[in-house]
Amino acid sequence: MKLSFLLNGEPQVIEDVEPTTSVLDWLRVNKRLTGTKEGCNEGDCGACTVIVIDENGARAVNACIVFLPQIANKALRTIEGISTLDAPHPAQQCMIDHHGSQCGFCTPGFITSMVAAQINNDTNHDVTLAGNLCRCTGYAPIFRAAQACEGTKSPKWFYDDQSDLRTLAQSVDAKLPTTTDELANILAEEPETTLIAGATDVGLWINKDLRDIAPMAFIHNITEMEHITEHSDHWKFGANVTIEQMRVWSVDAQASLTPLLTRYASTQVRNSATLGGNIANGSPIGDSPPALIAMGAKLVLLKKDTTRTIDLQDFFIAYGHQDLQSGEFVQSILIPKNQNNLRCYKISKRFDQDISAVCGAFNLHIKDGMVQGARIAFGGMAGIPKRAKHVEACLTGQKWDMNTIKASHDQWSQDFKPLTDMRASADYRLSVARNLLTRYFYDLSDNPTEIQEVSA
Ligand SMILES: Cc1cc2nc3c(=O)[nH]c(=O)nc-3n(C[C@H](O)[C@H](O)[C@H](O)COP(=O)(O)OP(=O)(O)OC[C@H]3O[C@@H](n4cnc5c(N)ncnc54)[C@H](O)[C@@H]3O)c2cc1C
Ligand code: FES
């Protein structure tokens, strides 16, 4: 594989590199750029945060779970490349001024996250820094540093990188398809090819499980799959749309999804992770499937010469078994519009950056106080994301009140036989799912539960 990209403003062309080399390993081992730290090597701590720049802008990502082919034709900025010769970047100066660093191990990651946020004019520091862990300074000084950096000017190198990218020789490789036709051909020839989109799952297969995933194809360059388009009654999401793109879209288009998507991993992970990957991995604890199933989303699956559209709920057959034929891939997701009664609840041990123990999505159609229809879907309650069909049937046609909710009590165990694991016990899962219906009732009655409120 021959790849070209910019590193701290300098063009790089690399050949004969193992495609599953992480950006982090390459920076530290091959370039001796050791400012980017390795903490967890699985996307959790943010010590390895770097900035990726392309025509869409700048975004913070975790270098430990980004493979080199994923930065082909893009510009990469590490902590070594963000100051100028005569001055530190304002984020660096603010960290000094506000005593934001003690041992310093996390500091390059915090600063790169702050710089990406500064370029994007994003001052929601709770969100932009949720993916960076610090074990000694404490977050208050770091937060103050981020606040002090607000309103400072984006670095000149960001604009230089964007303009230099236009003249950079393009990396071309058979395993870097740029169209769905090319991808369909690859899969027709080698159906066992591992597709890599954001690599936030696959990166862990390499780093932690030491798996051999050859043959593989990197699909992030397929631009026709990276857009969100509006249609008369639905939105079409290309499979490569990132979770962060979706989160930003949701603010105006489907606000009840925003709280869930904001608690999906961290900014760095959301900037890489794709919606297609979150569905295709078949995980029973992925956060988007319950919400999408509750909304009645459909999946468009492509294969050389054939396309089929199925209900997303039917894609998940059994644990580890999806309705994906040999040679097929997820091309797009169709999401019906205006789901006013949708509410999604993520239950996890930690508020930020945690995987769901239970994730529930409720979408009831209520008219004149009566439940006309119900779609309720859960993750973490079965081997697949699954609808609560018995509960739905029990609610439908009934008055929307607490008596109806109480009457559905026994139906939950008909729908779900959850497992006990490190995230939660089976009993906890079942009772929290039941309780979420009550929370949904209060939410729809304009009496929402404030889950971060602490009261004695
Ligand atoms: C630190 C961390 C935190 C996380 N937190 C969350 C969380 O809060 N909620 C959550 O739901 N998930 C979470 N995840 C899991 C992960 O981010 C998601 O599952 C993600 O959406 C996967 O997308 P991806 O593009 O990175 O997939 P990849 O890792 O690239 O691929 C995942 C799987 O999908 C397949 N695939 C990808 N695209 C396609 C396609 N178009 N067609 C067919 N197959 C395809 C791949 O071959 C692979 O089998 C977390 C992961 C990490 C590392
Ligand atoms: S080393 Fe922890 S997120 Fe990469």
Ligand code: FES
């Ligand atoms: S300063 Fe030591 S981990 Fe943050």
